[in-house]
Amino acid sequence: MSLDLSRFHATFFAESLEGLNQVEEALLSIEQRGHDKDALDAIFRAIHSLKGSAGSLGFGVIAELAHDMESVLDRLRQALMPVSAESTNVLLRGVDCLRNWILAAEAKEPMDAAAGAGLVRELQLLLQRKVEAGSETARHAAAEPAAGKRRYVIVFRPAQDFFHSGNDPARFIDELAQLGELESTVDLSALPGMQSFVPITCYLAWRIKLETAASANDIREVFEWVSNCCALEIEEAPLSEAAPESAAGEAGAARGDVAGGGAAEVRRDAGLVTMHVRTEKIDELVNLVGELVITHTMLRQTAQGLDAIKDARAVSVFAQLERNVQDIQERVLAIRMMPVNHVFGRFPRLVRDLGLQLGKAIELKISGEQAELDKSVIEQLIDPLTHLVRNALDHGIELPADRLSVGKPAKSTLSLHAEHRGGRFVITVTDDGRGINPEMVKRRALEIGLLNSLEEFDEAAMYAMLLKPGFSMAQKVSNVSGRGVGLDVVSENVRKLGGSLDIQSKLGTGTTFTINLPMTLAIVDGMIVGAGGERYIIPIAFIRECLQVSSVNVQSVVGQGQVLQLRGDYIPVINVMDICALQGGQVVQPVLVVIEAENRTIALQVDELLGQDQVVFKSLEANYRKVEFMAGASILGDGRVALILDINEIVKQHATIRALSRNQPVAAVV
């Protein structure tokens, strides 16, 4: 039977990669905590099912390597072989290799088979060696079950959609045959007539008599990776009687047909704890809920005239509606939330490997990994966090000898912590390393010309310096960090997510990086401003301060527009009306909003500040196209649209914004 297996590939890739991540995690935990039967069993099962799926989907190379890893794991879990750094290393590299192959297969690229050959050799070496060492126990363990050879009657009834998942029943029967002597009969009773026969439906069932030294669990294990799409009955039968049992079994099997199918159904339902939903569907839902909230606000405004006594019923219904709407909004936004563990989960491995490479002993402490954050934010956190962790390992944490000499324990601690704090999401990366030396930062800054010797250099200035582009403390370039693309990139990435990066460091004690993020990208903290009769939104993350024009010094520079003189700095002033080509009259008290982005500062002049709000970010490109200087749009409480200013673009291109010939310059308006 030829089936197009490719449509199962996507599922296989996703499941296998997930499985490999779990294996990696479990291997690392075993390395730290020592032999752990449950964890080893879990790893064994994961690799076993990977082997099974890979084999049946035609990824022979993957199946072979998985097989060898499985053999080693089997020894480990039966304690025939001690868990050692060596075995963990080989297994971890095996995981890497499998992952690379799967990724290559996913990208339809050739797999690097050579990478596996060395690993297979190492695994086999490991096996041989340990067989010698553990032969005593092995012989002992093998001898025990051999004494009692048993007979099992196995009814294997694949679900009707068994073939849909790319499985071949013969494979399992072959595998059973390896356990002992086997006799199998096919049950054709479910086979329909030719008219209603569907070739891709599995109508067959098998009744297998097996004489083996293996246990019922071993048999179950053979069917492990199809356990959710078949019904399996294993009965132990005495060795002597065989014939009468089989006749009764036939009838039982026919009856079991219905029951067996039902059991498989139930089991599959139980497995359906999570489901994949397309992101667009959720976004659509978020959209509609946003709309519901606005409609509700408008309704509430209409209902304000209700009399609390006369319209008591209506008032209580409105209160009820308000609660329901809030609940719905919270739940719907929660759908997009994922535990931050998706990012944190990759660090144990990174820290272990880097620690070995750098010769540093590091204990990684992760806390708050269950805290949830919007999926889109999580994905974009991976790079900045990886950077911070590498940075801490390379620069922050000292070598064990250096640590001992200053009276610290040789093993250093790196903590990753996540928590919700006042509607924001806060992640801290803390090391107990050497801390940042202000003198060295100052010297380095002077060296590369980011600082002139006259400038004041305090703690705040030092942290600011660390975030400047091109600043790197590394004396020489290593492959861990210190390529000169440094903290400024992290800071910029975090800022793009609407967040901020803070540094706290104490010389000799350690450094803490704090990333402060909004809970979601879909919602922006915005300052609503009025200009020329329209309303615009400035994301609060960019705002440094707001000033009354009348209270500060704004000057005209010929040919250069307006300049604000603020604490010794000259900041260009741009009128939002010019950005938006609006014609407006004179305003009594215009306001300057000082914004900072891309390491530049400018002041935006607006007519008035209308308030702060959390607004739902919407793209203008969905139905229209990109609009110059606008990041998107949002819908305000009254149901009207307001545009969100693209601060990055405005800061970059502010020189191109030409002031309209308005009669009076800003300073004269006062």
Added chain:
Amino acid sequence: MNDSRTDDAASTAQKKEVLSFRLGAEEYCLDILSVQEIRGYDTVTSIANTPEFIKGVINLRGHIVPIVDLRIKFRLSEAKYDSTTIVIILNLNKKMIGIVVDSVSDVIAVPVADIREAPRFGSAINTEFIAGMATVDQRMLIVVNIERLLSSDDLQLIDQVAA
């Protein structure tokens, strides 16, 4: 996508349903399948640096939808905005666009055979955007190829569709 649906409709009923609307004195019509809804004109949020006929964007149940005033675009009638001003919301290539017209008349089933190629004459809308002409009950209708109109160079509201 639209075309195939039109073909289906034509082959089964041999009639094409169109929505007729007025711009000044002329009566135009467009394929009913591209119309999503008809609503009153509401305050729009203007967008900087756009031609005058792009009035701005509105909030349509959570979607930001641009509004084009065809009356300004074709200089057909004085663009007044009051409670009777009509916006036709179109759904083209999965994009929503609103067009402002003077009034909407009705939905007419035009026999496909009756739609003739437009002669080269001076209607306000360039003949390039006219799919054909039809006469129903002594009324002359100009069938507009709205997709081509809205994807034309100066509007560039939707991605170019295959002609």
